[in-house]
Amino acid sequence: MIPRPLSVRLEPGATAGADVVARLDPSLPPEGYVLDLAPEGILLRGGSAAGLFYGRQTLARLGSPPPCGRVEDAPRFAWRGVMLDVARHFMPVPDVLRFVDLIAFHRLNVLHLHLTDDQGWRIEVPGWPRLTEVGAWRSSTMLGSRVHDRYDGRPHGGFYTTADLRRIVEHAARRHVTVVPEVDMPGHMQAAIAAYPELGNGFAGPVRTGWGISPHVLNLSPETLGFCREVLDHVCDVFPSDLIGIGGDECPTVEWPGGRELQAAFTAEMAAHLAGRGRRLYGWDEILAGGAPEGAVVAAWRGTEPAEVAVRAGHQVVCCPDVKLYLDYRQSGDPGEPTPVGTLLTLEDVYAYEPPDSPLVLGAQANIWTEHMESLRRVEYMAFPRLCALAEVVWSPAGRDFADFAARLPRHLELLDALGVNYRPLSGPRPEDARPDAPGHPRDLADRLAELHEMTADLRGEPE
Template identity: 70%
Template sequence: MIPRPNLVRETGGSFVLTEPAVSLDPGLPAEGYVLDVGADGVSVRGGSPAGIFYGTQTLRQLRDSGTVPGVHIEDAPRFGWRGVLLDVARHFMPVPDVLRFIDLAAFHKLNVLHLHLTDDQGWRIEIPGRPRLTSIGSRRPRTMLGARQHGLFDDRPHGGHYTDDDLRRIVAYAAERHVTVVPEIDMPGHMQAAIAAYPELGNGFTGGVRTSWGISPHVLNMQPATLDFCRQVLDHVCALFPSPLIGIGGDECPVGEWASWSDEPHTIQRRFTAEMAAHLATHGRRVLGWDEILAGGAPPDAVIAAWRGVAPIAVAAAAGHDVVACPDTSVYLDYRQSDDPGEPTPVGTLLTLADVYAFEPPPADRLLGAQANVWTEHMESARRVDYMAYPRLCAFAEVVWSAGRRDFAEFSDRLRPHLARLDALGVNYRPLSGPRPGDARPGAPGHPRNLEDRLAELHEMTADLRRV
């Protein structure tokens, strides 16, 4: 079973699967459950409806041609935040594919979908009174093929956006599976798509939606009307998403365009983040931001998604912030899975199945949990997302659910029959033997990175945090 339950006792025998008797048990942890299979039938007790749901997911995995083994399982998660980010801005994912992604995450007992809805390369959400965000901002005339160092493009238009009803459907579908959808509108950087739609939001830029990967230098200005725009966007996001946290990004924001606004342009983002946090507080919500917002001091109740290695995890916790661990060198699932030349668009540092399984979030007083991130610059389809996410997301799910010592060989033994379950669910996972001939993308070359070079780069990138 994946993730591995924390206590399993086989009681012997094999029994015809019957509809389980379910009940709430307030003595159990909220997401915990007890599953019993025996001659008297199948029962699932949960500390809440979520616990019952997770017990039934374990039962699904135990099933074998209509029979289940006799077993007693007591189980509860290691972390309360067991998340996965899905980037639908770089490559739009239609609603049915998002729902399927949620199904698979919930099957592995993940409970947070961090939905990255906007970026330089596309805006995916309707905002009342701002029609050009989707008529212009959701479309780009071409898409970069492979890593940006190669300068290759496919010259095919790409676009798409979600209606309000689409997003309500996604939120409701996730809630039925005890998954919280945390939306992210990245600001004040990563905003070129919005500025392409409404140039008055920018600092003189009059071009289109970004077609290349990397960081756009074009960021929001700080005019009162632009701040009002941001508040309007967040108002609508709060109306659609009941999540107590709302992501505002805050990462990778160049300050060059702000030089004429202030002698200290680096302080502008801190004030911007504080204003957006104060506005979200009027809705009873908290900010979720990437660890860059720690520089100069983040809003006191902000939750930090620590991605630039492991150092920001300790910095965020020491500064009194709740923190989610998602270091790129351990849980970025767009990174290459092997050195095999058949891997599609190999970028980033090497991140094998074993590497993900070995990830151990550093202990911190305010650690909520961890999440894996699926950035889709190089994932042009749901099948490609499958290939990059699975089975590495299986390994991650065990890291954040299962307590105690982990053994990769033992996990690998359990993974092989689990892959048959993924086959039955139609998941285009990466074979353990390596990429198939059809998995390669020779027309979209990558840019592999060396781990030591990346760690040195991260040390330099987080120098500002060592002064927090």
């Protein structure tokens, strides 16, 4: 939701003049602003262009003419993000631009774009044409949870040209949203290996059609490491973000002659290469095993423990625990929810999430994995209004009140209606939201927490 200003002093009955003067004020926080509304006019001061942008958003929501008084506002966290997976289901450029508009409307300022995975490679790379000729397309798509082993039998794919990606980056920048790209490596690489089998370890097969984790990973030869550097060089040329994501998660080692230390060495190699380009590595919390490279930023997803581990190790961290902020997880126990997977994650659950209190915590992001979201409308249904709740978590101070949020939410949903957003109604799913052709697989929270504890044994120095 649009966060409430931190300090509001309005005067009922008196209205401000129509003239608006905007100016930068370096004494304010970079994304902060102050609105002084008087009968003779309005003065907007912002700590940066972003602060002025957010101030104008607030001014528009005060109505016309706005009441007199003062509004002072600034966000709590610098990283207010959402991860969008365009690898499992490709999202055309206009849909990505629309999604950027929606997150900017909620004062979120980071779009973490998951561009590649076992099921699809979505970014062209000069000199490697088969990445998009072959790797961007799969012959069929799994319907629902993988436990049901259903497929639709229809080809699916697509990719972004360099011009497409520059357009997305520029569109986002105008709305003060940073696009952080991710090309997952050395695991989640079956689509690339399908295009260029020499990158793998003997696998010569198609782009993966089923969900889950492929055992087919990069071979880490000098030639393959050269490929990875070329990909990252191109990504650096397209995306101005300080951080470049390499994933680093869920990498099976069954095809490697060595153990997990090979992945740590690979991560260090890619971090050094990015440092030579003036960038920093951004990776999932698996990069903590064996020691994450200096300067790396950790996306802590395997429950709440990895964020604490990252902070103790002195790394900056973005919090995105799956049981708190994975928006592909089911929203209720209603049988009409489309493809219910994961643990129950309600609107109130998201609103109640609180990142650890540390200066190393940059903020938090919601993750939208799209195995079960074949369109932007489906993404909107799963994202909103839970993403409204996260927007308030990362902007507003701690000690929020859900009852107050819930009382304000219906008015905000009217704004989403006006924007044509296909959000989930507070009353529950509509009949047309159900997907009986794509059945889910709900998980119990206690079972998932036990699984996460086992998954993070590497962070505690325990045998895997």
